[in-house]
Amino acid sequence: MTEEMMPRIGAAIELSVRGDREAAREQFTELWAETTDPLHRCMIAHHLADQQEDVREELRWDLVALELASSITDERPTEVGSxxxxxxxxxxxxxxxxxxxxxxxxxxxxxxxxxxxxxxxxxxxxxxxxxxxxxxxxxxxxxxxxx
Missing domain, CATH: 1.20.58 (Methane Monooxygenase Hydroxylase; Chain G, domain 1)
Incomplete structure (x- = not known):
C-alpha cells in the first residue's frame, strides 16, 4: 500500500472546497474503488457524503464513514502524517x-x-x-x- 492516496484525497477535497461538487464526487468515487484501507475509505466516504444531492445518499455515505472509523487503529493516522x-x-x-x-x-x-x-x-x-x-x-x- 502506498501513501500516494493522501495527496489524491486532498486534491479531491480541494475540488469540493472550490465548489466543483461534480468533479469532486467523480474523483472520490474513483478513489473509493482504488483502496480498501479503512483510513482512506473513511476519509473518502466522509467527504463523498458532502457531494451528494440527495440527503439519503449523504446519510448512507456518512454512516459508511462512521462504521469505517471504528476499524482504524490509533497508529494509522500518524503513519500517513496526520x-x-x-x-x-x-x-x-x-x-x-x-x-x-x-x-x-x-x-x-x-x-x-x-x-x-x-x-x-x-x-x-x-x-x-x-x-x-x-x-x-x-x-x-x-x-x-x-x-
Missing part, C-alpha cells in the same frame, strides 16, 4: 450525521448524533480544525433547538 488522532474524527462524523438527519426530518436521530458529537468533542485540539467542528456542533444544536 496529527489528528482517530478519536478526533468522531465529532465531525457525528455533526455531519446529525445535520443530515435534521435535514431529512429525523430529529431524534439528529439529536442523538449531536449528543455523541458533543461527548466526543474533548478529543478536538484548540486549533482551526477543532474550532470548525465545535462551531458546527453549536450550529446544529441551535438548529435543533429551533426545530
Amino acid at each position: 496529527i489528528v488522532p482517530v478519536r478526533a474524527f468522531y465529532p465531525s462524523l457525528h455533526v455531519n450525521l446529525g445535520d443530515a438527519y435534521r435535514r431529512a426530518g429525523e430529529l431524534s436521530l439528529a439529536r442523538e448524533h449531536l449528543d455523541l458529537g458533543l461527548a466526543a468533542a474533548d478529543a478536538l485540539a484548540d486549533d482551526e480544525y477543532g474550532r470548525l467542528i465545535k462551531t458546527g456542533l453549536a450550529r446544529l444544536a441551535h438548529e435543533l433547538e429551533s426545530a
